[in-house]
Amino acid sequence: MTLVSPLENINTKGQFGDSEGKNENDLLKISEIKNLLIIQIVQYKNSSVSFEGIDIDGLKLKNDPLTVVSNVNTRIMWNGPKNWFLVSTKKDLIKNVLYKFKDIDIDFAVTDLSHSRAIIEIEGRETMEVLKKGCPFNFDKLKKNNSINSTFNGIAFTI
Numbered sequence: 001m002t003l004v005s006p007l008e009n010i011n012t013k014g015q016f017g018d019s020e021g022k023n024e025n026d027l028l029k030i031s032e033i034k035n036l037l038i039i040q041i042v043q044y045k046n047s048s049v050s051f052e053g054i055d056i057d058g059l060k061l062k063n064d065p066l067t068v069v070s071n072v073n074t075r076i077m078w079n080g081p082k083n084w085f086l087v088s089t090k091k092d093l094i095k096n097v098l099y100k101f102k103d104i105d106i107d108f109a110v111t112d113l114s115h116s117r118a119i120i121e122i123e124g125r126e127t128m129e130v131l132k133k134g135c136p137f138n139f140d141k142l143k144k145n146n147s148i149n150s151t152f153n154g155i156a157f158t159i
Contacts, residue, residue, distance in 0.1 A: 028124035043082035047107035
């Protein structure tokens with residue numbers, strides 16, 4: 001199966017805005033990171049199975065609010081109680097994830113969201129200022145290995 005970005009048909013490349021005569025280092029670079037596996041893992045409310053021992057690509061699911069565990073290829077973000085997003089460069093990791101949950105599939109839902117989510121990267125000196133202007137979250141409180149769910153100018157996003 002080929003992963004197709006949700007932005008595949010509307011992505012436009014080029015320089016936009018007031019970029020003429022500006023230092024290249026002062027401009028923001030906005031790009032989509034493609035060919036990622038994006039999975040949502042949810043444990044059903046009535047489930048009594050422990051998720052503590054579940055290992056995915058060397059990472060354990062944690063039910064601590066706003067936490068992220070990661071390695072070189074994979075990142076697991078807490079998205080809500082017993083709810084996680086997994087993002088990985090290993091597209092075949094979904095087979096491993098489905099295998100892990102096959103015996104306890106009555107307790108967990110695993111959904112591939114790769115076709116309906118986009119990962120956007122914003123680079124540049126003023127990235128934090130742009131995010132602060134469009135989002136109600138206090139980015140000064142954001143620490144390493146934390147995640148947030150918020151809105152940016154009315155668009156729901158996760159950091």
